[in-house]
Structures are given as C-alpha cells and as structure tokens.
Amino acid sequence: MSDKEPAVTQATLVKKAAPKSDYKPADVSPQRRVQRSFAVRLWSIRHSRLLEWFYSRFADAFLLLHPLWKGLGYGRVEAPIKFVEKRVKGFMFDCRMCGQCILSSTGMSCPMNCPKQLRNGPCGGVRANGNCEVEPNMPCVWVKAWEGSQNMVNSDKILAVQKPVDQSLRETSAWLRVTAQAAAAREAAANAGTGAAA
Amino acid sequence: MMARQRDENPAGIHLPLDPLPGHSSRGRLERVLRRGEFAVTTELNPPDSADPEDVYNRAKIFDGWVDAINAVDASGANCHMSSVGICALLTRMGYAPIMQIACRDKNRIAIQGDVLGGAAMGVANMLCLTGDGVQAGDQPGAKPVFDLDSMSLLETVRIMRDNGKFLSGRKLTTPPQVFLGAAVNPFAPPFDFRPIHLGKKIAAGAQFVQTQYCFDVPMFKTFMQKARDLGHTEKVFVLCGVGPLASAKTAKWIRSNVPGIHIPDAVIKRLEGAQDQKKEGKQLCIDIINEVKEIPGVAGIHVMAYRQEEYVAEIVDESGVLKGRQPWKREVRRDDQIVADRLDRILHDEITETQVDMVKTAH
Numbered sequence: 016m017s018d019k020e021p022a023v024t025q026a027t028l029v030k031k032a033a034p035k036s037d038y039k040p041a042d043v044s045p046q047r048r049v050q051r052s053f054a055v056r057l058w059s060i061r062h063s064r065l066l067e068w069f070y071s072r073f074a075d076a077f078l079l080l081h082p083l084w085k086g087l088g089y090g091r092v093e094a095p096i097k098f099v100e101k102r103v104k105g106f107m108f109d110c111r112m113c114g115q116c117i118l119s120s121t122g123m124s125c126p127m128n129c130p131k132q133l134r135n136g137p138c139g140g141v142r143a144n145g146n147c148e149v150e151p152n153m154p155c156v157w158v159k160a161w162e163g164s165q166n167m168v169n170s171d172k173i174l175a176v177q178k179p180v181d182q183s184l185r186e187t188s189a190w191l192r193v194t195a196q197a198a199a200a201r202e203a204a205a206n207a208g209t210g211a212a213a
Numbered sequence: 214m215m216a217r218q219r220d221e222n223p224a225g226i227h228l229p230l231d232p233l234p235g236h237s238s239r240g241r242l243e244r245v246l247r248r249g250e251f252a253v254t255t256e257l258n259p260p261d262s263a264d265p266e267d268v269y270n271r272a273k274i275f276d277g278w279v280d281a282i283n284a285v286d287a288s289g290a291n292c293h294m295s296s297v298g299i300c301a302l303l304t305r306m307g308y309a310p311i312m313q314i315a316c317r318d319k320n321r322i323a324i325q326g327d328v329l330g331g332a333a334m335g336v337a338n339m340l341c342l343t344g345d346g347v348q349a350g351d352q353p354g355a356k357p358v359f360d361l362d363s364m365s366l367l368e369t370v371r372i373m374r375d376n377g378k379f380l381s382g383r384k385l386t387t388p389p390q391v392f393l394g395a396a397v398n399p400f401a402p403p404f405d406f407r408p409i410h411l412g413k414k415i416a417a418g419a420q421f422v423q424t425q426y427c428f429d430v431p432m433f434k435t436f437m438q439k440a441r442d443l444g445h446t447e448k449v450f451v452l453c454g455v456g457p458l459a460s461a462k463t464a465k466w467i468r469s470n471v472p473g474i475h476i477p478d479a480v481i482k483r484l485e486g487a488q489d490q491k492k493e494g495k496q497l498c499i500d501i502i503n504e505v506k507e508i509p510g511v512a513g514i515h516v517m518a519y520r521q522e523e524y525v526a527e528i529v530d531e532s533g534v535l536k537g538r539q540p541w542k543r544e545v546r547r548d549d550q551i552v553a554d555r556l557d558r559i560l561h562d563e564i565t566e567t568q569v570d571m572v573k574t575a576h
Contacts, residue, residue, distance in 0.1 A: 142472050148345075179360065
C-alpha cells in the first residue's frame with residue numbers, strides 16, 4: 016500500500032465523541048488493555064520449534080507423573096498447577112486460560128489473543144502490513160501463527176479444523192486435562208492389547 | 214398450461230425444487246452451478262426499515278440478472294434488517310437468497326436455531342462468515358460474541374445437514390437441506406496460507422466460496438493457480454467478488470478505511486484519469502469480470518455494488534457472462550394477471566356490465 020495506514024481505531028473515535036473530561040483511557044481496544052506489550056509473545060513464536068520440542072518433553076514428564084497426580088487427586092492439584100500454568104503461559108504466550116490449549120497447532124501463537132478469537136485461521140480483514148483489523152498496532156495473531164507453524168516439525172497440525180471453544184472449560188488447567196486424557200488413552204490401549212492377547 | 218421457467222416448482226414459486234441426486238440443497242443456485250453454468254450472485258442492500266416493500270423493491274432491480282441474492286447479516290457491524298428477516302421476505306416471493314450468518318452477534322444456540330428457521334422458510338443457501346469486529350460499525354460498545362468462527366460454523370451446519378444432529382449430538386427430526394458457502398480473501402496476508410485456508414474451509418463443509426472484491430487480477434490468478442494445484446477447485450465453486458467503484462476518492466477511502474480490500478495504485482490512477490469516474494468504475498468492473506471469467510476454476514461472479522445496485526444488471530449484461538442465459542425472474546402468474554386486468558377494467562373503464570352483456574361477449 017502506498018498510503019500510510021492511518022492509526023484511527025474505534026477507541027480514537029469514541030474518545031473524540033466522548034464528553035470532555037480529565038480522564039481519557041488509553042487509545043486501544045478493551046481487550047488490548049488487559050495485555051502487556053507483545054514482545055515476549057513474538058519471541059515465543061520465533062522460537063516455536065524449540066518450544067515445540069520442549070513442550071513434548073514437558074508433556075511426557077507430566078504423563079510420567081500421572082500416578083502422582085492421581086494419588087494426590089487431580090482435583091486437589093488443580094489449584095497449584097493452574098496457578099503456575101496461568102503465570103507461565105501468560106508470560107510466554109499471553110495465555111487466556113481457555114482450558115483447551117492448541118498452541119502446538121497454531122505455531123505457538125495463542126489464538127485467543129485474536130480479537131475475534133478465531134481458532135481456525137485468519138479473517139479477511141488482515142491489513143496489508145500484516146496487522147490486525149481491530150487493533151492496528153498489533154501483528155495479526157494468525158499471520159504470526161502461520162510463520163510460527165512453518166518452523167515447527169509438525170507444521171501441518173495447523174491444517175486441522177478445530178472444534179469451537181468449550182466455554183465451560185475456561186480457567187481450568189489444560190496441562191492436567193491433556194495428561195489425564197493421555198493416561199486414559201494409554202490405559203485403553205493397554206487394555207485393548209491384553210484383551211486381544213487373552 | 215403456462216410456460217414455466219427452468220428451476221421453478223410448478224406448485225408454487227416459493228416452494229423448494231425437486232431433490233436431485235448429488236445435490237445437498239433444493240435450491241436454484243446449486244443447480245445452476247452443478248450444471249456448469251456461469252453463476253451470478255449479488256448482494257441486497259439491507260434496509261433500515263420495517264417495511265417489506267423496501268426489500269421487494271431492492272430485490273426487483275436484480276430480476277432476471279442474478280441466480281441468488283446475498284442477505285447480509287449486519288455487514289460492517291452496522292445495524293440493519295436481519296438476514297433471517299430478509300430471507301423470510303425473499304423466499305415468499307420465490308427469490309433464491311443466500312443467508313449470511315456472521316459469528317459476531319450470535320452464539321451457537323441462536324445460530325443453530327436460525328439455521329433451522331431459515332431452512333424451514335426455504336432458504337437453500339447459507340454463507341458462513343466470521344463477521345467484522347464491532348469496532349467497525351455504528352455500535353462499537355456492543356459485546357462481540359464470536360462464539361464460533363467461520364470454520365466451526367461451517368462444520369456445525371454441515372453436521373446438522375449430513376448427520377441430522379445439533380452440535381450437542383441431539384437429533385433433528387428433519388435436517389436442513391442447504392448448500393454451504395464461505396468467504397475467502399485472497400488479497401490479505403498471509404498470502405501463502407490463503408489457498409491452504411480455503412482447503413480447510415472445504416474440509417469443514419464449504420461447497421461454494423465468494424471472494425472479497427477483486428481489483429488485482431494477477432494476485433487473484435496466483436491464488437487460483439495455487440488452489441488448482443491443491444485440487445480445491447474440483448471440490449468447491451469459486452465465485453469471484455467484483456464491484457464498481459464510484460470514484461477515485463471512494464477507492465482511496467475504501468483502501469485506507471476498510472481492512473481487507475486491496476486496491477492497486479493502477480486502479481486509482483485509471484479512475485483519476487477518467488472524465489466520468491462513475492462510468493469508468495463500471496467499465497473497470499466489466500473489464501475485471503472479463504478477465505476473471507477466463508481463469509480456470511472460476512465458477513461465477515459475486516457482484517457487490519453497494520449503493521450502486523442499479524448497475525448490477527448493466528454490468529452483468531455488458532460483460533456477457535450469462536451468454537444469453539436468463540436467470541430465474543419473478544413473473545406475475547397468468548391467473549393473477551387475468552384478475553388484475555379484469556379489476557383494472559372494472560375500476561377504471563367507465564362501463565356498466567350487466568349479466569346479459571357478459572353472456573353475449575362470452576360467446
């Protein structure tokens with residue numbers, strides 16, 4: 016585009032139209048107000064391959080600890096694990112605790128940071144410079160997701176059609192859920208194996 | 214027996230057509246596309262009124278020139294008559310609407326209800342969209358819903374149609390028979406991902422796609438080349454979005470204010486150099502149509518002439534894309550016409566009819 020992108024956000028318009036007062040909120044969307052700068056998030060996407068490797072080791076470790084979680088009771092460990100998960104993923108990815116993490120399918124770019132919370136790809140409103148239509152100063156989450164996914168080993172995981180977000184799982188631990196599901200799958204496989212043998 | 218138009222139910226124009234093998238809907242648009250004819254769709258400018266005549270008058274100007282009419286769902290996040298409402302009116306009159314469903318305003322409960330309601334009214338085509346953000350419209354303080362996204366919406370409607378189930382798994386007694394559409398924008402980044410993204414939409418259930426305004430034909434050609442290489446064009450009907458630009462000033466405004474619409478400098482230069490910019494905008498649109506219709510894999514065009522709807526017929530006519538074919542046109546039925554003529558005679562001609570005279574003229 017030859018024309019300079021005018022950074023007129025809706026917040027600007029609302030601010031202009033609002034009655035004069037001493038307090039003027041920052042010129043960003045409400046969603047953006049609860050976030051920090053996205054430098055760390057962009058670092059995570061640039062290092063998506065490393066994080067993918069780390070994440071799979073981490074998931075294995077968690078699965079190894081399944082007897083511990085089960086012994087203590089998943090319900091009892093939920094609060095401390097969630098405390099850590101929320102802060103770690105919040106720092107690394109600006110995690111929104113949707114409770115059904117798909118970072119490994121989206122190039123380590125958290126899709127819940129998209130103002131439209133799209134989990135299956137970009138909308139048609141991406142600006143020519145690759146920024147978001149809603150927040151002109153933020154790089155599109157899905158442009159970044161595509162870049163991040165191309166660095167990863169499982170780069171085709173981005174092609175899977177994601178189910179809609181289950182809102183009832185918000186603010187729960189995705190780590191524990193994935194671990195419990197993997198353990199259940201492993202047990203089912205083992206049972207099927209012994210059943211076939213017997 | 215009166216002459217019936219192709220793709221019309223003899224029992225009534227508002228009724229669904231006979232089911233055909235391999236068709237998922239009982240509508241006209243799917244028949245046109247599956248017959249391999251070059252389809253033309255357009256968009257109805259939704260009225261800000263509660264008067265049904267406003268919808269009918271706006272639909273009438275497309276008569277005989279388009280195969281289906283998009284009923285937009287609060288496009289640009291501006292309040293207008295709802296797409297469900299417009300579809301209810303259009304289906305009554307026998308038109309083939311494409312019901313747009315945007316994820317911005319409704320959650321999955323409301324959307325699935327609207328899908329059933331729309332299909333029950335005779336809507337045969339549904340277009341699944343994400344929708345513009347609320348910041349773009351006249352009510353920026355509204356709560357953005359975005360419960361589903363365009364992809365999961367496609368999948369939801371496909372599951373309802375093919376599996377006869379709600380998203381929850383609860384059974385439907387009669388599934389909606391709809392032809393499913395989606396939108397694609399080949400003119401916005403990430404460009405490498407766009408053709409792959411189209412493949413995802415096909416996997417989710419898209420049977421036809423309408424593109425964003427095409428003003429950059431080479432860019433569209435590149436996109437179509439990739440889509441063909443991936444084998445997408447065999448699975449989906451691509452309708453290329455086109456439309457007239459009113460002036461160079463409008464073009465510049467759109468370029469800097471409407472995200473997702475890509476207008477190259479050459480287009481603006483051409484408009485600026487013209488004597489009559491409006492006429493040139495129309496000619497530009499026709500030229501683009503003539504280029505895109507030759508691209509392999511393009512099954513039709515989607516003419517978006519916002520506030521220039523009167524030009525749609527001229528654009529379609531002058532570009533010659535219909536090749537002499539006339540899409541379905543709302544016609545007055547012969548018996549209705551006889552009654553109307555008779556009433557007209559009784560009311561306006563100064564005559565006194567007696568039974569005796571009537572018997573004489575009847576013989």
